[in-house]
Amino acid sequence: MGVALRDARRSVTSWCRRHTIGGDGTVAAVRRGQRQGEPGALSREQELELIDTLRGVHPDAFGLDEELWTRQSLQGLIQQHFGLTLETGTVGAYLRAWGLGPREPRERACGLCVGAVERWVRSEYPAITRAAQEHLAEVYWLGRVRLRGTMPAADVVSAVSSRGRVRFMITTPSVDPALPRDFVLRLSGAEQRTVHLIVDGSWARNEWPRRLPRRIVPHPLPSCGRAQAA
Structure with missing residues (x-):
């Protein structure tokens, strides 16, 4: 009985965590069905490269004056890495696609x-x-x-x-x-x-x-x- 109860608790915990973590983050190019070379935005390949560039590193590694990534520092990295100047609203759209933003x-x-x-x-x-x-x-x-x-x-x-x-x-x-x-x-x-x-x-x-x-x-x-x- 005790083992069954522990297993049930683990199952509930696992389900809860999957729900909490799952969110709705998706590569933005996939979400909007972006075409290659769409103006004012990153291509899918560039977006995936950007995500890989961000893995495990912080803005100061690129000489950017932020402790953690924000919309502004991400905008700076895109300019530095790809030579592209994206509008702040466009960068914000990427963050929303990635599942970031205020939640109730x-x-x-x-x-x-x-x-x-x-x-x-x-x-x-x-x-x-x-x-x-x-x-x-x-x-x-x-x-x-x-x-x-x-x-x-x-x-x-x-x-x-x-x-x-x-x-x-x-x-x-x-x-x-x-x-x-x-x-x-x-x-x-x-x-x-x-x-x-x-x-x-x-x-x-x-x-x-x-x-x-x-x-x-x-x-x-x-x-x-x-x-x-x-």
Whole structure:
């Protein structure tokens, strides 16, 4: 009976995580059926090359003045790498196609977790925002999207501020990858700002970085997978 219950919990957790991570990220050229050489945009080959260029590296590796990728730093990399000047709105369209952007809290939960997330938003989230205001801190919502249409597969790890600013990195996924420590530390920036991080069910608690500086305050969003925390 105990083994069956554990197996059932693992199945629920796995389903929940697939729902949370799955998102709707897709290579933009695939999504819009872009034709080769379409003006004002990257070709599919260029977009795939861009994604590969972004894997595991940050803007400062290219001399860009950002800790993590944003719409502006991505625009700069495209100019640097391809010699193309894309409008800010066009770059934003790529990010939206990749599944990046503000989401409602309930959209970060599977069907089994929605009620718990909505209760959490009413009962816990106000205290987080008050603490952030008192310490002039930023609040970020962290999540992960599996980007479809690439080979090998790519995960987009993102942080969306309460004001809607998107910061991200692209990784090549492994089995149950941990929340990247470097990504979390870079959210605090060189100024070592205090940040509150609301982490969705993309990562179990035992996949979070350990021994983070006190200026980085993580908060778990309710998820079926939290029962698996170490």
